[in-house]
Amino acid sequence: MSKRHSQKYKIDRRMGENIWGRPKSPVNRREYGPGQHGQRRKGKLSDFGIQLRAKQKLKGYYGNISEKQFLSIYKEASRIKGDTSENLIGLLESRLDAIIYRAKFAATVFASRQFINHGHVLVNGKRVNIPSYRCKVGDVIEVRERSKQLAILIEATQLAERDVPDYLVADHNKMTATYQSMPQLADVPYPVIMEPNLVVEFYSR
The missing domain is CATH 1.10.1050.10 (Ribosomal protein S4/S9, N-terminal domain)
Structure with a gap:
C-alpha cells in the first residue's frame, strides 16, 4: 500500500x-480506530x-x-x-485541487493534488501546477490536450459513487469545468x- x-x-x-x-x-468493515488500543471504549x-x-x-x-x-x-x-x-x-471549495476532484477529473483529493502537480491542468488557458491555487467564479479549468486520454482521468470521470455539484459545470467530453459560483455548506456533497x-x-x- x-x-x-x-x-x-x-x-x-x-x-x-x-x-x-x-x-x-x-x-x-471496522469502525474502531487504528492501533492496538483502537477497540477500547471511547470516553465522552x-x-x-x-x-x-x-x-x-x-x-x-x-x-x-x-x-x-x-x-x-x-x-x-x-x-x-x-x-x-x-x-x-467556500474558500476550501475554490481550491484548484478541490475543483478537479469535484469535477471528477480525479478519483480522490490526493490524486487531484498529484494530477495538478504533474502539470496536467490549465486555468483559463494557462498551466497551473499549484493545488492550493484559488479559483475565481467564472474560471474555466481544463485538462491539457495531451493528458486527456490518461486512463486514470477516464476512470475517474466514470465513477458512479458521486456526482458533479451544481456550482460546477463539467464537460467530460472536452474535459473542461467552469466554476459557476462559490458554494455554501448546503451545496457541497x-x-x-x-x-x-x-x-x-x-x-x-
Whole structure:
C-alpha cells in the first residue's frame, strides 16, 4: 500500500467515518480506530475535543492540508463579510485541487493534488501546477490536450459513487469545468456531516 493510500485510510479510521464515501474504506468493515488500543471504549469528548475533531475531519477531507494552510484559510474566511463558517467552506471549495476532484477529473483529493502537480491542468488557458491555487467564479479549468486520454482521468470521470455539484459545470467530453459560483455548506456533497461552525469555535477560543 502506498503512503498516500495509507494516509487516506488512516484518516478515515481515526475519525471512525468514511469521510470521502469511498467503497474501499476500511471503516466499512471496522469502525474502531487504528492501533492496538483502537477497540477500547471511547470516553465522552469535551467541547474542545468535539471542536478539534470537527477541525481534523474537515482539514483531512481536503487532502489533509497543513495546519498552517488551514489556519490561513480560516483567517481569510473571518475577514470576509458574512458567515465565517460558510466563507470557510467556500474558500476550501475554490481550491484548484478541490475543483478537479469535484469535477471528477480525479478519483480522490490526493490524486487531484498529484494530477495538478504533474502539470496536467490549465486555468483559463494557462498551466497551473499549484493545488492550493484559488479559483475565481467564472474560471474555466481544463485538462491539457495531451493528458486527456490518461486512463486514470477516464476512470475517474466514470465513477458512479458521486456526482458533479451544481456550482460546477463539467464537460467530460472536452474535459473542461467552469466554476459557476462559490458554494455554501448546503451545496457541497459531503458524504458525512461537516460542522464548520465548530471549526470557527475552535479557532475563536
